[in-house]
Amino acid sequence: MKLLPIIAAFTLSVTSVFAADYPERNIFMVVPYAAGGPTDTIARLTADAMSKSLGKQIVVENVAGAGGTIGARRVADADPDGYTILVHHIGMATAPALYRQLPYKPTEAFESIGLVSDAAMTVIARNEFPASTFQELVAYIKQNGNKVTYAHAGIGAASHLCGTLFMSTIGTQMTTVPYKGNGPIMTDLLGGQIDMTCDQATNTVGPITQKQVKAYAITSDARAATLPDVPTTTEAGLPEFKVGVWHGVYAPKGTPKEVLDKLTTALQAAMEDATLKERFAQIATMPATKEQATQEALRTKLDSEIKRWDPIIKAAGQFAD
């Protein structure tokens, strides 16, 4: 019986010795989406910048499928040694409401490392759409309801969350048209096949500045530098309507504190990286500040976002399984 504490102490000291040398080899960063998407881009830029201060390479591995839950589960089940970490977006917080049989609990299966980024969403419509301001848009939807077609990129996608929140905020239903990604939505919007959508500024800056689509509002606290003429939803009179596609870095539960701290420090350094800042700006994504790139900030964000989306998604009655 007396052996146990000794073994425990010994194990702990061994772990901290390991932690002191961490990282000794390459680290795998799991991206729970396919290569080439926005999360993949953000992950690769972050991994590259973090590698510089860690002295070992962070290798990005795409484990796609089932709205990011397969990749997240892989990391939840991985050894908590700091060599397998996860980049996930807002889907980490919405999964419990969307998947009734989620095999892990986001708040219990992971340690937080820090926030990475926040990207605002823009409310856009085809060029011939009758409304020209956000107020007119809301009035038009309230009057025409189901005649207005709203496209989203699949249940649980940011565009789906944004549309669900928009409809619940103004209290009117539109005809929702599901797609399998934002690319085809943009084609149909440019071709006038559908009326409107809500998409990350990352994807819409081009079409908006080229005047190929109408932009009504941006769902962030401040206007975007790349879209100076698009008002925020607060300015447009709907302050509750706020959605940001935020990304965070996580490690499996039980990862030693020293290892987590090293990763957090590397993340904070990465957020100051000039290349990363430049690339993030080009895709209209805000890198996390020093205060946001912390374990506490990510944990707080995750908790509050889970609480916020749960009733909205459940009220809409849509599940992904």
Added chain:
Amino acid sequence: MDLIGNLGLGLSAALTPYNILFCFVGTLLGTLVGVLPGIGPTATIAMLLPITLSLSPETSLIMLAGIYYGAQYGGSTTAILINLPGESSSAVTALDGYQMARQGRAGPALAAAALSSFFAGTIATVVVAALAPPLTSIALKFGSPEYFGLMVLGLAASIVLARGSVLKTIAMVSMGLVFGLVGTDINTGAMRFTLGRPELADGLNFVAVAVGLFGIAEILRNLETTIERTSVISRVAGLWPSRADFRAMIGPACRGTLLGSALGVLPGGGAILASFASYALEKKISKTPERFGQGAIEGVAGPEAANNAGAQTSFIPMLTLGVPANPVMALMIGAMIIQGIVPGPQVATEQPVLFWGLIASMWIGNLLLVILNLPLIGLWVKLLTVPYTVLFPAILAFASIGVYSVNSNTFDLYVMAAFGVFGYALSKLDFEPAPMLLGFVLGPLLEEHLRRAMTISHGDVSVFFTRPISAGLLTVALIVLIVAFLPNIARRRKQVFVEED
């Protein structure tokens, strides 16, 4: 003339030694993955994405593009020599190409494939440069009703062009449609046929299914008939096609180029649909349709021209709209975003060197491919003359790595193995896997567009018949199906086909 100035700018960018080198690396890799079954361009490009971070944007896109159209060339080599399409769009080439090889005409078949591809590549480069803006506006006119019509036509065409029993083909297409149903219903979020496996939530992985159906099943078949395979390869001699061959090739190559250029622009279309459509067209207008499937050089030249032209023009929506026509284009968009370029209509004006450099590199790449594929064909054949007992574990390993690397998911390997056994059983029962694969690819698109069209029209079916393009496509599909069925009812399909033409 703007076009010439633009192409000049592109050539000056593409002709730097550095870019030529990476164009060569891309086309060489493309040929290699095309020749080796299992690892397609999608998996290769996904694996190479991290490396492109250290290259300049135009260099990395030139290399990645080279892999994509290079694979169209390489795929035809294995399709012809061992009846194994290394790339899904070469499936049609195998029909007549392999028969030609069995008749000792592997050389002319390979030359027909390479020369038609080069011809199509040259024309398609100019098409991309000249017609990007107008073709884009045509693609924008395609709403869901039009796509639905196009998918129906594609399936109807696949039934007509298949060999053997119409009933078996319809069964295969239907089975493909059913496999395509696996996954999440995008309208309701409900899981269909996923057997409780989260890995199936996004449907059966296309790469795993295709590699299993063609690659693994082919290995199983070859393990029975090793002798035949070696004898075909040893007979590769006399590369140059005869004068009669050339005369027979020109028409199909021209028509294939036109068809491929047009279909490549449409999202979801691209190289696979183009090669199927070209084959159907050549068989339809041929004076001797009974030769198709027996080693007709037209059946090699047309589809090869079409898939290469389609592969290249599928860059148009990607470059001009930032919209991917297929998974490979989605990866190209990813590569651009990683490089800090926002894909979209502004790329041509803001990044003219990248835009036109990439287009010009396509022609250079095609030239490199002819050099790689004709004089060096011996090298690729050598790769295939390695004793099969040595080769098949290697192919199996490459195929497994390729399938695994798409999603880093072991479940996909089980899918691959299952479809391998299934594909083997199909060939034993004399069912063709190609129509099933087409059903599998087109099925989800067919459903998606049908339901989207109905959602947008609020349940009004007339939307399919009142829009002229959709009505036209559906009418053609109906005619095609009637043609396929009438002779069958009369139980003398083959004779009627001969008399009719």
